[in-house]
Amino acid sequence: MIKSVCVVITLFICMSCIKEPINVVSFPDKLQLLKGDYDGYFEGVESKYRIVNYNDSIGCLECKLIKLKSWRYIIDYLELYSQNISLIMIYTPKNEEKESLENLLLENMIDYPLYIDYQQNFLKTNIGFDSKKTYLLDRDGNIIWVGEPIYKKRDFIKLTKLIRDLCG
Secondary structure (H helix, E strand, C coil): CHHHHHHHHHHHHHHHHCCCCCCECCCCCCCEEEECCCCEECCCCCCCEEEEEEECCCCCHHHHHHHHHHCHHHHHHHHHHCCCEEEEEEECCCHHHHHHHHHHHHHCCCCCCEEECCCCHHHHHCCCCCCCCEEEEECCCEEEEEECCCCCHHHHHHHHHHHHHHHC
């Protein structure tokens, strides 16, 4: 009897920890622009579609930037459709990593906009957002596609095909 009650309680606790999948992505006010054409904060993007990639500070910062360099292929592809689609890269470094992040960006010649979210406001605003995935959104933040285009070739192919179909 006691064993059954423990199993039920454990299952209930585990079920309450499961995140519901997210359907719409919202952007908080305080995403600081680290690189790009201007300094300031995220003010929204007017393009029809957005690709959102979020990177937290867990693990090695330099390793995250190696991943960032892998985005070059997707960024080059996006240049063909820059009128209709924007890339939003969000990083959540620890405060003491800001200078290191800026230096690594310069060393690696990464010249596209990156947004910094020190307080993890993006994740707090978007409960259920899987920070290991990349999201393709419409103008209203509705999720069109979720995948891992840097790590999975089939996801890269699917994303580039979707972009071509939507924006071409």
